[in-house]
Amino acid sequence: MYKKSFIYLMICMFSAVLVTAAEDNCMTCHADFEDDDGPSHMISKDVHIQKGLGCVDCHGGDASLDDMDDVRNSKGYKGVPSYREVPKFCASCHSDAAYMHEHNPAMPTDQFEKYKTSFHGKQLLKKGDTNVANCISCHSVHQINTAKLPHSSTHPLNITKTCGKCHSDSNLMGKYGLEATPVADYKESVHGQALFERGDLSAPTCNDCHGNHGAAPPGVTSLIAVCGTCHAVESELFNSSPHKEAYEENDFPMCMTCHSNHKILKPEDKWVGTEEPALCIECHSVDDGTKGIETAAGISVALKSLVKAHAEAQVVLDEAIEKGMATTDAEFSMKELQQSLIQTRTKLHSFNLDSVLPLAEQGMKQAAKVKETSAGLIEEFYFRRKGLGVTSLIFTILVIGLYLVIRKVEKK
Numbered sequence: 001m002y003k004k005s006f007i008y009l010m011i012c013m014f015s016a017v018l019v020t021a022a023e024d025n026c027m028t029c030h031a032d033f034e035d036d037d038g039p040s041h042m043i044s045k046d047v048h049i050q051k052g053l054g055c056v057d058c059h060g061g062d063a064s065l066d067d068m069d070d071v072r073n074s075k076g077y078k079g080v081p082s083y084r085e086v087p088k089f090c091a092s093c094h095s096d097a098a099y100m101h102e103h104n105p106a107m108p109t110d111q112f113e114k115y116k117t118s119f120h121g122k123q124l125l126k127k128g129d130t131n132v133a134n135c136i137s138c139h140s141v142h143q144i145n146t147a148k149l150p151h152s153s154t155h156p157l158n159i160t161k162t163c164g165k166c167h168s169d170s171n172l173m174g175k176y177g178l179e180a181t182p183v184a185d186y187k188e189s190v191h192g193q194a195l196f197e198r199g200d201l202s203a204p205t206c207n208d209c210h211g212n213h214g215a216a217p218p219g220v221t222s223l224i225a226v227c228g229t230c231h232a233v234e235s236e237l238f239n240s241s242p243h244k245e246a247y248e249e250n251d252f253p254m255c256m257t258c259h260s261n262h263k264i265l266k267p268e269d270k271w272v273g274t275e276e277p278a279l280c281i282e283c284h285s286v287d288d289g290t291k292g293i294e295t296a297a298g299i300s301v302a303l304k305s306l307v308k309a310h311a312e313a314q315v316v317l318d319e320a321i322e323k324g325m326a327t328t329d330a331e332f333s334m335k336e337l338q339q340s341l342i343q344t345r346t347k348l349h350s351f352n353l354d355s356v357l358p359l360a361e362q363g364m365k366q367a368a369k370v371k372e373t374s375a376g377l378i379e380e381f382y383f384r385r386k387g388l389g390v391t392s393l394i395f396t397i398l399v400i401g402l403y404l405v406i407r408k409v410e411k412k
């Protein structure tokens, strides 16, 4: 009885395998005549195939047929979508919440809706402009995958290449009055260097600031506010500074005005002050005696003094370390001082001298403490060395004395 049903089961399983193989005519026939870069070969890296979908799920048609003409005439064959039709083609599944939920409940289904609001989407769908990006210009085709995989066109390390296909093409960008420099500029920026040179995936690349599908990333109503999603402290300070209102009135974008958007360079202390290359004098004239200039000068002086005190403290601390003294306390104060220096630079975004000065003064006190503690240790070093000299002198006199006493006793 058991044996019989086992054989029956085996037959069922075997025929199931045969039927599946027989049904996969699309793949087998295409693999026969296509080159290595043809759809049937490339597709092993595609998430759709990896999750069990096949050619028919996208292209339609009957996979049990063994002739392409028959396939074209079979029910549901969609063929190849035109450039403009691609978003709708992908959205037939990706905007179908019930369908996507069955496959992966966590997958958002808003890509097409958001895409319609983007520069690319508006231009393609409303104006039929096929120079802009559709789903597959960013995701590739037949090699589509999640951004987590290194080979994916949407992986953070590949995004500049994906956007750069078009945005580094000066002929194409020229037609729209756009620069072809974002990628090159970005690569020189603090963010580009953090990403490419240190592999720091928390540094933003194109889509972190511009969004994947919509006009701006989630949670940001205007691209102007995008820096604040990561640099919250500077943003808050800016928002309560006198510049907030002034910038809004003049249409100056809040962070970009001083830092630019793509070629964001490492900030330097000389950017603040009343002499070239300070940023402040681009808008505040040096001799107008306004609060703006007074503030620029005040912050600059405070920063310069703190940097000088920091350098001096470092020299004394280094000497104490070199002399092998127990510098734990001094090193701890040094860390606090470094923190104050960083905080002072951040705080300048309040553009208010009364907020910056207390931090700078705190730093000056810490610098004094480092110097004092380290100098104390150095003094102790010399004191001990002197002490050691005196001790060994006394010891030598004692030994000689003892020797003389012993000789005297021996003579007796």
Ligand code: HEC
Pocket (backbone or CB within 6 Å): 025, 026, 027, 029, 030, 033, 055, 056, 059, 060, 061, 062, 063, 064, 065, 066, 067, 068, 071, 072, 079, 080
């Ligand atoms: C017997 C071989 C064979 C089978 C089976 C087959 N194809 Fe094709 N297919 C071809 C060939 C050859 C071409 C290229 C046609 C040409 O250049 O005229 C083609 C072209 C295509 C194209 C390009 C658009 C078009 O209409 O020309 C698509 C899409 C396609 N096949 C999908 C499928 C799908 C989906 C299946 C399964 C349902 C399938 N094919 C089954 C041989 C096959």
Ligand code: HEC
Pocket (backbone or CB within 6 Å): 026, 027, 030, 039, 040, 043, 048, 049, 053, 054, 055, 056, 057, 058, 059, 080, 081, 082, 083, 086, 089, 136, 141, 142, 144
């Ligand atoms: C996730 C959906 C999807 C799947 C799965 C898929 N395709 Fe495609 N395929 C497309 C899209 C979109 C295009 C249009 C590409 C373009 O416009 O450049 C396309 C284009 C094609 C073309 C014509 C252009 C070319 O690249 O040669 C062929 C042939 C083709 N697919 C065959 C297949 C075969 C065979 C399979 C299964 C091995 C398959 N596709 C699986 C979406 C898919």
Ligand code: HEC
Pocket (backbone or CB within 6 Å): 047, 048, 051, 053, 057, 058, 086, 089, 090, 091, 092, 093, 094, 103, 104, 107, 135, 136, 139, 141, 144, 145, 146, 147
């Ligand atoms: C037949 C339905 C269908 C079509 C058509 C389709 N997809 Fe998919 N797509 C899926 C399914 C199902 C998954 C896998 C979901 C899962 O299990 O994680 C998926 C996964 C993806 C993923 C991976 C998402 C991630 O981060 O994990 C991307 C990207 C994607 N599709 C893009 C596209 C693009 C672009 C097109 C159009 C060329 C397209 N899809 C067409 C059904 C489809």
Ligand code: HEC
Pocket (backbone or CB within 6 Å): 087, 088, 090, 091, 094, 107, 108, 111, 112, 115, 120, 133, 134, 135, 136, 137, 138, 139, 147, 154, 207, 212, 213
């Ligand atoms: C301008 C480039 C671009 C275009 C156009 C684009 N995508 Fe994406 N898409 C991305 C990037 C980048 C990601 C990865 C985000 C990340 O880092 O997780 C993504 C992620 C996805 C995901 C994973 C889930 C999610 O929402 O994060 C799906 C599914 C997807 N895209 C489908 C589509 C579909 C469908 C279209 C067309 C309507 C489309 N994409 C158009 C760049 C694009």
Ligand code: HEC
Pocket (backbone or CB within 6 Å): 119, 120, 123, 131, 132, 133, 134, 137, 138, 159, 162, 163, 164, 165, 166, 167, 172, 176, 178, 206, 207, 210
């Ligand atoms: C297939 C080519 C192509 C790809 C890929 C592409 N873009 Fe574009 N993009 C364009 C074109 C063309 C325009 C100009 C549209 C216009 O001005 O009407 C544009 C416009 C833009 C704009 C608006 C510029 C303005 O007018 O202010 C932004 C922002 C943008 N793209 C960002 C991106 C990002 C980020 C990526 C990669 C994730 C990307 N694009 C990928 C072709 C592309």
Ligand code: HEC
Pocket (backbone or CB within 6 Å): 160, 163, 164, 167, 178, 179, 182, 183, 184, 186, 191, 204, 205, 206, 207, 209, 210, 223, 224, 226, 253, 256, 261, 262
């Ligand atoms: C740190 C955030 C950030 C990153 C990273 C970033 N952008 Fe931008 N981008 C902006 C801001 C902000 C604007 C100005 C928007 C405005 O003026 O409304 C902008 C403007 C643009 C524009 C409009 C035209 C122009 O040049 O002013 C394009 C196109 C563009 N970016 C493409 C890209 C591409 C491609 C990348 C990746 C190499 C990229 N961006 C990386 C923030 C960023």
Ligand code: HEC
Pocket (backbone or CB within 6 Å): 190, 191, 194, 200, 202, 203, 204, 208, 209, 226, 227, 228, 229, 230, 231, 255, 256, 259, 260, 261, 264, 265, 266, 267
């Ligand atoms: C997705 C998060 C993110 C966004 C958005 C972002 N940044 Fe950054 N930014 C970082 C990270 C991470 C670093 C640190 C890189 C490093 O290790 O030096 C950084 C570094 C910087 C630095 C250098 C700081 C230093 O002390 O060297 C400046 C200046 C800067 N960002 C300005 C901006 C501006 C302006 C914008 C908006 C146009 C922006 N950032 C948007 C994450 C972000």
Ligand code: HEC
Pocket (backbone or CB within 6 Å): 227, 228, 231, 234, 235, 236, 238, 243, 254, 255, 256, 257, 258, 259, 267, 268, 269, 270, 271, 272, 279, 303, 345, 346, 347, 348, 349
């Ligand atoms: C009026 C010009 C100006 C504006 C506007 C401005 N910054 Fe700065 N920022 C500076 C100067 C000057 C420094 C250099 C500080 C130093 O190194 O002494 C700096 C330094 C920085 C640093 C590195 C120091 C730190 O805080 O860690 C970051 C990050 C930064 N800015 C982010 C931003 C962000 C985000 C915005 C928008 C909310 C912004 N900045 C707006 C002038 C400006």
Ligand code: HEC
Pocket (backbone or CB within 6 Å): 242, 243, 246, 247, 250, 252, 257, 258, 271, 272, 273, 279, 280, 281, 282, 283, 284, 290, 291, 292, 293, 295, 296, 299, 351, 352
């Ligand atoms: C892009 C132009 C621009 C830059 C760069 C700039 N400011 Fe301003 N700032 C303004 C405008 C506009 C106002 C409002 C009008 C005014 O008071 O001059 C203002 C106002 C101020 C005020 C308030 C003045 C008051 O009367 O209350 C201070 C303080 C200030 N800025 C400091 C600075 C410092 C420090 C820097 C350099 C780090 C700087 N600003 C860089 C444009 C700028």
